[in-house]
Amino acid sequence: MVMRIVVTGASGNVGTALLRRFAQEPEVRVHGVSRRTPQDPPADWTPVDLGREGAEEVLEGVLRGADALVHLAWRIQPSHDETALYRANVAGSDRVFNAAVRAGVPHLVHMSSVGAYSPASKQRPVDESWPTDGVSSSYYSRHKAAVERLLDRVARENPSLLVSRVRPALILQPDAAAEIKRYFLGGLVPSALFRTRLPLLPLPKSLVLQFVHAEDVADAVARVVLGRVPGAVNLAADPVLTPRALAEVMRARHVPIPPRALRLAAKVSWRLRLQPTSPGWVDLALTTPLLDTTRAREVLGWTPRHDARDVVRDLLTGLGERRGVPGQPPLRP
Numbered sequence: 001m002v003m004r005i006v007v008t009g010a011s012g013n014v015g016t017a018l019l020r021r022f023a024q025e026p027e028v029r030v031h032g033v034s035r036r037t038p039q040d041p042p043a044d045w046t047p048v049d050l051g052r053e054g055a056e057e058v059l060e061g062v063l064r065g066a067d068a069l070v071h072l073a074w075r076i077q078p079s080h081d082e083t084a085l086y087r088a089n090v091a092g093s094d095r096v097f098n099a100a101v102r103a104g105v106p107h108l109v110h111m112s113s114v115g116a117y118s119p120a121s122k123q124r125p126v127d128e129s130w131p132t133d134g135v136s137s138s139y140y141s142r143h144k145a146a147v148e149r150l151l152d153r154v155a156r157e158n159p160s161l162l163v164s165r166v167r168p169a170l171i172l173q174p175d176a177a178a179e180i181k182r183y184f185l186g187g188l189v190p191s192a193l194f195r196t197r198l199p200l201l202p203l204p205k206s207l208v209l210q211f212v213h214a215e216d217v218a219d220a221v222a223r224v225v226l227g228r229v230p231g232a233v234n235l236a237a238d239p240v241l242t243p244r245a246l247a248e249v250m251r252a253r254h255v256p257i258p259p260r261a262l263r264l265a266a267k268v269s270w271r272l273r274l275q276p277t278s279p280g281w282v283d284l285a286l287t288t289p290l291l292d293t294t295r296a297r298e299v300l301g302w303t304p305r306h307d308a309r310d311v312v313r314d315l316l317t318g319l320g321e322r323r324g325v326p327g328q329p330p331l332r333p
Contacts, residue, residue: 012074038328114169184276210241212306
């Protein structure tokens with residue numbers, strides 16, 4: 001029996017990886033949803049702007065008869081227009097969830113984030129029970145936390161609906177290098193810089209991060225869908241990268257700087273529109289917890305194939321090559 005799965009945000013970083021993963025499943029048929037239809041889409045496709053009125057009715061039609069919905073759609077830019085981002089991400093997610101309920105979809109999988117979690121010490125990883133109230137100074141975190149509350153309501157009001165939440169660390173892949181540069185670095189950092197050896201990497205000592213490859217996230221999401229696994233699951237690859245470890249990966253020397261210096265640099269350059277990353281992203285990187293991935297390994301049988309250091313190295317190569325995916329609007333080179 002063929003399983004029909006609808007994927008919103010199917011043309012993005014995780015969406016493209018998930019479509020490749022589902023292509024390995026002969027009994028799965030995918031219907032992609034995104035604002036812009038890619039050239040030669042590898043699945044049935046419907047263009048929908050989730051931030052616009054009327055999207056709910058279109059989605060309901062697409063979702064009728066679906067066995068599962070995977071909600072990946074999320075906008076990062078324009079970072080200077082939080083109202084537009086809220087309309088697309090929070091109000092848009094509400095439209096998606098309402099459409100899924102009305103269409104009778106039995107399984108809802110939402111791509112949440114480490115950014116939904118409340119601040120915590122970087123000394124000890126947290127499991128999925130950690131509060132998801134977000135980091136107040138980050139619009140991205142506030143919106144992720146707001147959608148978690150929407151999911152709480154949907155699950156409470158629809159006890160027969162299976163609800164799953166995937167909370168990954170920073171998701172990277174070389175094919176998304178051009179997108180990541182546009183979203184987070186802009187024109188301030190030239191691509192040529194990543195083709196040379198950086199002499200110095202000025203970062204606070206407390207900027208400890210986790211990464212995971214988009215292919216490994218896609219594999220975990222597929223396991224959640226195919227296994228009908230409820231609840232939340234954290235995703236991250238080993239090892240955890242300290243600033244010194246990150247500098248080693250980049251073949252640079254770590255120079256410790258105060259957190260406030262990094263935040264000030266981000267704030268000034270963002271306000272001057274020299275680069276697109278707001279200072280809230282710095283707060284998020286400094287205060288979000290490290291993720292305990294025990295549940296993913298034990299319940300999903302999931303083990304990431306990509307080492308976190310290799311994930312970063314591959315992205316740096318992709319940034320230097322300005323790599324992307326022709327025909328995929330979000331991932332365009």
